[in-house]
Amino acid sequence: MKRNYYALALLVLLGITVAGTQVYVSGALKSFRQDVTTAYCYAQSGDYPAAKTLLYEISAKAKAQGPWLSLFVRRSLLDKAGETLATLPYYAQADNAADLSVEIFRAYAQLTQIEQSFIAVF
Numbered sequence: 001m002k003r004n005y006y007a008l009a010l011l012v013l014l015g016i017t018v019a020g021t022q023v024y025v026s027g028a029l030k031s032f033r034q035d036v037t038t039a040y041c042y043a044q045s046g047d048y049p050a051a052k053t054l055l056y057e058i059s060a061k062a063k064a065q066g067p068w069l070s071l072f073v074r075r076s077l078l079d080k081a082g083e084t085l086a087t088l089p090y091y092a093q094a095d096n097a098a099d100l101s102v103e104i105f106r107a108y109a110q111l112t113q114i115e116q117s118f119i120a121v122f
Contacts, residue, residue, distance in 0.1 A: 052092035081110040
């Protein structure tokens, strides 16, 4: 009978851990999306220096959170998203507005793919 309680306790612990990782991954990806959206709004309004600065910060944040996210998400997806996020600051110029739009939406798609990949595991 005691083993049943241990098994139940382990299942509850596993459930809490899975729920915690879900919250962490979703929160990190939501933060990236909000920051990218803000930078895109800056660029659309013509404030390219602010957009570029924010995009550099996003790239640094993605690099810092990469090792933690790689515990829960496939590394290849994180690498693709990281590469895209790292190239975004170079498109934050007045003469690259169309390219910036394309790359921003590519980053959105990659972040969505990461979230779907994580959710599909469970």
